[in-house]
Amino acid sequence: MRLKRFQLRHYRNYEHIEIEAADQVNIFIGPNAQGKTNLLESIYVLALTKSHRTHKDKELIQWEQQQARLSGELDRKYGICRLDLMISQQGKKANLNGLEQKKLSGYIGALNVVMFAPEDLEIVKGSPGVRRRFLDMEIAQVYPSYVHELTQYQKILAQKNQQLKQFDRKVHTDMLDIWNEQLANSGSKIMRKRQQFIDKLQKWAEQIHFSITEGREKLEIVYHPSIPLLDDETMVFEQFMVKLTQNQEQERRRGMSLYGPHRDDLQFFINGKEVQTFGSQGQQRTTALSVKLAEIELIHQEVGEYPILLLDDVLSELDENRQTKLIETFQEKVQTFITTTGLESVNLQKLQGAKLFQVKEGWIDNSGYIT
Numbered sequence: 001m002r003l004k005r006f007q008l009r010h011y012r013n014y015e016h017i018e019i020e021a022a023d024q025v026n027i028f029i030g031p032n033a034q035g036k037t038n039l040l041e042s043i044y045v046l047a048l049t050k051s052h053r054t055h056k057d058k059e060l061i062q063w064e065q066q067q068a069r070l071s072g073e074l075d076r077k078y079g080i081c082r083l084d085l086m087i088s089q090q091g092k093k094a095n096l097n098g099l100e101q102k103k104l105s106g107y108i109g110a111l112n113v114v115m116f117a118p119e120d121l122e123i124v125k126g127s128p129g130v131r132r133r134f135l136d137m138e139i140a141q142v143y144p145s146y147v148h149e150l151t152q153y154q155k156i157l158a159q160k161n162q163q164l165k166q167f168d169r170k171v172h173t174d175m176l177d178i179w180n181e182q183l184a185n186s187g188s189k190i191m192r193k194r195q196q197f198i199d200k201l202q203k204w205a206e207q208i209h210f211s212i213t214e215g216r217e218k219l220e221i222v223y224h225p226s227i228p229l230l231d232d233e234t235m236v237f238e239q240f241m242v243k244l245t246q247n248q249e250q251e252r253r254r255g256m257s258l259y260g261p262h263r264d265d266l267q268f269f270i271n272g273k274e275v276q277t278f279g280s281q282g283q284q285r286t287t288a289l290s291v292k293l294a295e296i297e298l299i300h301q302e303v304g305e306y307p308i309l310l311l312d313d314v315l316s317e318l319d320e321n322r323q324t325k326l327i328e329t330f331q332e333k334v335q336t337f338i339t340t341t342g343l344e345s346v347n348l349q350k351l352q353g354a355k356l357f358q359v360k361e362g363w364i365d366n367s368g369y370i371t
C-alpha cells in the first residue's frame with residue numbers, strides 16, 4: 001500500500017500542511033524540535049487512531065485549538081481509499097471513503113503501519129505494560145475484530161475491579177461469579193489471538209535476527225499468558241474459570257483482578273539466554289529491530305500487502321551492517337518515511353531516488369531527491 005498524499009490541520013505544531021509522498025522512500029530532515037516526530041506520529045495516528053507516544057488524544061491537538069484533522073489518500077491493491085480522522089476535546093470521528101465508522105474496528109486496518117523509533121527498545125527492556133500495548137496495537141491492525149474484543153474485556157475488567165474494591169462478601173459473590181464468567185470468556189479469546197500472533201511473529205523474527213547476526217544468534221519470543229493456554233478454546237475458558245475460582249479470596253483481599261490478559265507478558269531469548277537480563281545493549285537493539293522487521297513480513301503475509309514503514313530517527317543510530325539490512329528489507333517494496341537530523345551517517349548510496357523534505361518550525365518543504 002502507498003500513502004499518496006496526506007494533510008494535517010491543527011495537529012501538534014502543524015497549522016496546515018499537505019504532503020505529496022513518493023511511492024518509495026521519503027526523508028524528512030531538520031534540527032531538533034521542528035516537528036519530525038510529530039509528522040511520523042500523525043501517519044501512525046491516521047492508521048491506528050492512537051499515538052505511539054501518548055495515551056492522551058488531547059495532546060495531539062495544536063495548542064489553543066479545538067480540533068485536529070488528519071486525512072490521507074491511500075493506494076491499495078483494491079483501489080484508492082480515503083481516510084479522515086477528526087480529534088476533538090470530546091472524542092474522535094473516523095471516516096473511511098466518506099462514511100463515518102461508528103466502530104473503530106471498521107476503520108483500523110485500512111492503513112497498516114510499522115513504526116520503528118528509539119523508544120522501541122522498551123519493548124525489550126521496559127515493563128510488561130509496554131509489551132502488552134505493543135502486542136495489542138499490532139494485532140489490532142491485522143485483525144480489526146480484536147479491537148472490539150479488547151474493548152469488551154477492558155469494560156468487564158473495570159466492572160469486576162469496581163466490585164472487588166467494594167469488599168462485601170455476601171452481596172457480591174454472585175455478581176463476582178458473573179463478571180468472572182464474562183472475563184474468562186472474553187479473556188480466552190484475547191489470549192488465543194495473542195498466542196497465534198506471537199507464533200507467527202516468532203517465525204519471521206527468528207529468521208530475520210539470524211540473518212542480521214550472520215547466523216550467530218537464535219532469537220526466540222515466548223508468550224506468557226497468565227492462564228496456561230491449551231489448543232481447545234473451551235478448555236482455555238475452563239482453565240481460566242478454575243484459576244479465578246481458586247484465587248477469589250486473594251483477589252478480594254487485594255481488591256483487584258489478578259489473572260487474565262491484563263497480566264500477560266512476553267520474553268525474548270538469544271541462544272537460550274533472556275535478552276532483558278543478559279543481553280548487551282547491541283543485542284537488545286537488534287532484537288527490537290528484528291521484531292519490527294518481522295512485523296512488516298507478518299502484515300504482508302496476513303493482509304496481502306506491505307505496510308508503510310515509519311523510521312523515526314533510527315537510521316543514524318544503527319551501525320553500517322544493521323543499517324544496510326534494514327534498508328534492504330524495505331527497498332523497492334515498502335513505502336518508507338524516515339526522519340533524521342542530518343544525512344551524514346546515512347548510507348546514501350542505498351537510498352538513491354529518495355524524496356527529500358526539510359522540516360522547520362511546523363513547516364515542510366520538498367527539497368529534491370537523493371541522486
Ligand SMILES: Nc1ncnc2c1ncn2[C@@H]1O[C@H](COP(=O)(O)OP(=O)(O)OP(=O)(O)O)[C@@H](O)[C@H]1O
Nearest residue numbers: 012013032033034035036037038059060061062063
Ligand atoms: N499540541 C501541540 N501544539 C503545538 N506544538 C506542539 C504540540 N505538541 C508538541 N508541540 C511542539 O512540537 C515540537 C516537537 O516536535 P517533534 O517532537 O516532532 O520534534 P522533532 O523534530 O522530532 O525533534 P527531535 O529531533 O528532537 O526528536 C516542540 O517544539 C513542541 O513544543
